[in-house]
Amino acid sequence: MYDEPLFLKPVLQERIWGGTALRDEFGYEIPSETTGECWGISAHPNGPSSIINGPLQGMTLDEVFNNYRDLFNGDTSDAFPLLTKILDAKRDLSVQVHPNDDYAREKEQQPYGKTECWYILNSEPDAEIVFGHHAQSSAEFREKVDAGEWDQLLRRVKVKPGDFFYVPSGTIHAIGAGIQILETQQSSDITYRVYDYDRRGGDGELRELHIEPSIEVTSYPHKDPLNHYVARQDTTYVKTRLAKETYFSVYHWDVRGQLTHEREEPYLLASVISGEGNIRTKDQENPLKKGDHFIVPATIDQLTIEGDCELVVSHPEGV
Incomplete structure (x- = not known):
């Protein structure tokens, strides 16, 4: 695996x-x-x-x-x-x-x-x-x-x-x-x-x-999409869903210590937008820094991010 x-x-x-x-x-x-x-x-x-x-x-x-x-x-x-x-x-x-x-x-x-x-x-x-x-x-x-x-x-x-x-x-x-x-x-x-x-x-x-x-x-007339943010907060992180739309869902993860995520999505796309830390899976640990981009494949069921960092995370819908 x-x-x-x-x-x-x-x-x-x-x-x-x-x-x-x-x-x-x-x-x-x-x-x-x-x-x-x-x-x-x-x-x-x-x-x-x-x-x-x-x-x-x-x-x-x-x-x-x-x-x-x-x-x-x-x-x-x-x-x-x-x-x-x-x-x-x-x-x-x-x-x-x-x-x-x-x-x-x-x-x-x-x-x-x-x-x-x-x-x-x-x-x-x-x-x-x-x-x-x-x-x-x-x-x-x-x-x-x-x-x-x-x-x-x-x-x-x-x-x-x-x-x-x-x-x-x-x-x-x-x-x-x-x-x-x-x-x-x-x-x-x-x-x-x-x-x-x-x-x-x-x-x-x-x-x-x-x-x-x-x-x-072009769409006529213009209508602003409605944003329905959903936040989940713990003592060491805040996970906010920014969008759940036809093609993708997008999240902001603010980690201030540790965040453990049980993957239910098909796979995840992630970009580190500030700070640094590390990501642990079952048998691996990798450092993270601002500017890193990575994919969490479907073969990983759980991941843990430790450190002080922010990420924008997404996944496709309908797959």
Whole structure:
């Protein structure tokens, strides 16, 4: 029986809006001063992370998922369903929207659309996100886009560390400058840009926009999802469920001593967002530090985390 978490080597992605926080705050080796994304737990072909411990060391997560389904509770998904990222927005991201599964399969020949969620790790004072829009219909949305009335169209929300946002497909959104987030999402890389502040890419040309598919997939009118946090507190930890949705459930674990978890989920994805400690399973003990990403496979029934640390933990639903 495989009794060790699968620790992963992340993939670092350069972005026009990125900075150096992934190095400065998390200790990753970044490829440039404009590094925007750490794909910490990824089996996506655009950046699969690889196993760095145990007998499967050196294999990519997609290879492990395809060849060792017993580690994933026999998950029959065509592809590993989730993707965990840390994003550093030194500058504003483009205003964008993602399609649902049906649209992604029909129009993009991809298995998944993109529903995601954000846990705010750090933010500068008065930092804000775009979350939703003020149009009541697609016709009104198109009218304001054509007129360039972005301030009237886009809904802006100030954020602070510890905030959480569920961002279903069809939601107009953008992470603002001065924010770092941990993102849990469907394993998809389909993005439709609505507005990009007339920025030019590395080739000197204006970056491509995707107005027509954006209008097609956007939800009208915007409605904020309801958050129903569920917290379980003990003397040495607080476990908070942040979301239980169609594709994933997401939790925040705040460990101040010891947390023992009896796994009932198919398998767990975990990212250490602050502090340090260690994780013990039946026959193994591994150190933990900020910036670590790992999977607790279905072959581990119980785990114990000791130390002073915070984690964002998730698992897929419906598998």
